[in-house]
Amino acid sequence: MKANCWMGRTTVEVRDVPDPKILNSRDAIIRITASAICGSDLHLYNGYVPTMKKGDILGHEFMGEVVELGPEVRNLKIGDRVVVPFPISCGRCASCRAGLYSVCENSNPNAGMAEKLMGHSPCGIFGYSHMLGGYPGGQAQYARVPFADVGPVKVDDDLSDEQALFLSDILPTGWMGAEMCDIKPGDTIAVWGAGPVGQFAMAAAFLMGAERVIAVDRFPYRLKRAERAGAETLDYEEVDVLEALRDMTAGRGPDACIDAVGMEAHHPVAVMHAYDRARQATRMETERPHALREAIMSCRNGGVVSVIGVYGGLLDKFPMGALMNRSLTLRAGQCHVQRYMEPLMGRIRNGDIDPTMVISHRMRLEDAPEGFAMFRDKQDDCNKIVLRP
Known part of the structure; x- marks a missing residue:
């Protein structure tokens, strides 16, 4: 065959x-x-x-x-x-x-x-x-x-x-990503990665009662797909995502954040991207976890970070202080x-x-x-x- x-x-x-x-x-x-x-x-x-x-x-x-x-x-x-x-x-x-x-x-x-x-x-x-x-x-x-x-x-x-x-x-994966957010009617959900899994997570979030879904990506055709599905969009190469999400949520941050990107994320700041690329290339870490870091820092106090993007092993500069001190819940899984x-x-x-x-x-x-x-x-x-x- x-x-x-x-x-x-x-x-x-x-x-x-x-x-x-x-x-x-x-x-x-x-x-x-x-x-x-x-x-x-x-x-x-x-x-x-x-x-x-x-x-x-x-x-x-x-x-x-x-x-x-x-x-x-x-x-x-x-x-x-x-x-x-x-x-x-x-x-x-x-x-x-x-x-x-x-x-x-x-x-x-x-x-x-x-x-x-x-x-x-x-x-x-x-x-x-x-x-x-x-x-x-x-x-x-x-x-x-x-x-x-x-x-x-x-x-x-x-x-x-x-x-x-x-x-x-990818359909069950996107669905589980939204399900892990414990969405309540009126919630705002931010999704990093507007590819197919992210698109299904957005659709699932709306079906589960989210009032607003915000898609974070850099490719215009993906952001247009998210807009057609009813999501608001942020191009992370054009805006500071943390600041934009604060502005869009009256300073609170999204109720839950979904990382649908995983180990090969990009970062608009060249130094940060180069740092992780170099560590990944030399196998000092297996991930480029820009999206995960940003999701944790963006999520409202007491909110949920749901991880369905694939990670393979070890990452650097994980914001554990934010996760612990701000009572965030981290959920993940294949x-x-x-x-x-x-x-x-x-x-x-x-x-x-x-x-x-x-x-x-x-x-x-x-x-x-x-x-x-x-x-x-x-x-x-x-x-x-x-x-x-």
Whole structure:
């Protein structure tokens, strides 16, 4: 089969690789009909996530048709259309039973690698480094899905691939980011990062009762998308964000702040950006946490900072004093996708949210290398790319 493979920093290639096989009685083989390039894939592409190996198959947002099943998978049948959540979760450990699927205790065969960096291991993730399991991803013609009796959700014919695809990651992630804010009617929510995850977090915040949503970004096409969705916008290259948010909230700050950026944030002050770039390049820290620092400093006293942007390890100059002395609550997590898939599918059917709103480009799998470069460089107002094998 053909698959998009990581070949080194800023290099991916579509190559011929062996077809996946059933390895466990709870496996399924999926013929992929749609996958996507995620913003967190760019962290791999840019070389900031360790333990990638040449030839690793990328992609953690995908869906398709079941073509083979292990004998213990009884909730699916051959021919079912399914969307696959990016966390690989056993469904039986203490974490899974508590609904904390992204910290499954059994799905990462390389847990020891993650423990050295994180203390304990999160779950395995499709196409996202050997530290997180070394599982082949879904930017391919076929994929093996472990624990298929827990993860994949059937998609009926009333929903298109493009309506269902983002249930695999970014729609639940944006939703969880807003949910962690404990939004009350009338709240003001600020969102750093107006890319696809940020756009879904904004939509979720409005649905949860926020009166105002403020998007912080620097790309005009992203800010225009946020405006069309009802958000106010700040271009952080044009204004001092902390001062602007104080002005917009009568000095209090937003009730909650969502970091939908993660480890590769930019900063308009050249010295600050260069500081973190240099430390990141020399592996003295793994992040450029400008957005996180700013979200903490901007949030009102007693407010919530919700972190759904991907971070990989260690960061510098973390404003712990602000967090502690101002009674802020910090919440974070890779999304527990399985928890949200069925409820959000219902909201899609009801017309509460249209996941296709984030799509800007549709490409063939063979064009994935061009897609990665386009997405990284924000060419042609690239917001979200759907790949078709």
